[in-house]
Amino acid sequence: MTPKQRQRLEKKIADVKRVLAAEKRKFGGYDDSRGLRYLPTRYYIQLADYPGGLTYLRWFAKTFPDDIGFPDFLFERAILLFKSGKLAEAKVKVWQTFCANTYVLDNFFGQPIHALPKYEWSTMAQIGFTAHFPYTHQQADLLDMSPWLAEFIVSDTFSARKARYLTLHQQLLVEEDDEIRGYLHQEVEVLESHTQF
Incomplete structure (x- = not known):
């Protein structure tokens, strides 16, 4: 992966976080009907940033405790957990x-x-x-x-x-x-x- 590609993926993650934070400020909660919250896991995997992915998963679990997600998102969570040595959770x-x-x-x-x-x-x-x-x-x-x-x-x-x-x-x-x-x-x-x- 080139530095420019890394930069683009990091920008995508930052953009999602920015939009979600704006929703929280505006509505007092999250109105993420577009499902943006599911995208960062894929980007963290592409970046091989497993610690960053785990940090995101902890935030996701705390912020959306009842949201299990879609099959690809669940599988991405398994990947991030596996890559971080958390095999039981994976x-x-x-x-x-x-x-x-x-x-x-x-x-x-x-x-x-x-x-x-x-x-x-x-x-x-x-x-x-x-x-x-x-x-x-x-x-x-x-x-x-x-x-x-x-x-x-x-x-x-x-x-x-x-x-x-x-x-x-x-x-x-x-x-x-x-x-x-x-x-x-x-x-x-x-x-x-x-x-x-």
């Missing part, structure tokens, strides 16, 4: 990435994407999203993370949770009883909220 973000879009990890590893019968927002929209997912296991800056991630997603714990998660979504696809659907949704929420692997 595993949680990988799991959240899977829950947000069950096709992302297959896409990352170049696996063919097969639509699964499941109850979630449009399967085709999820598959379409993964076509534009900007990360791959062959990227030079992710070659250290790829084997770790490959091992983690086939671990007994991840595999068991993944299988149960997909089964629950398949049951929701056909279940008509409201009470049973309520229990299934509760179990999905419990699975999605796992913070230990």
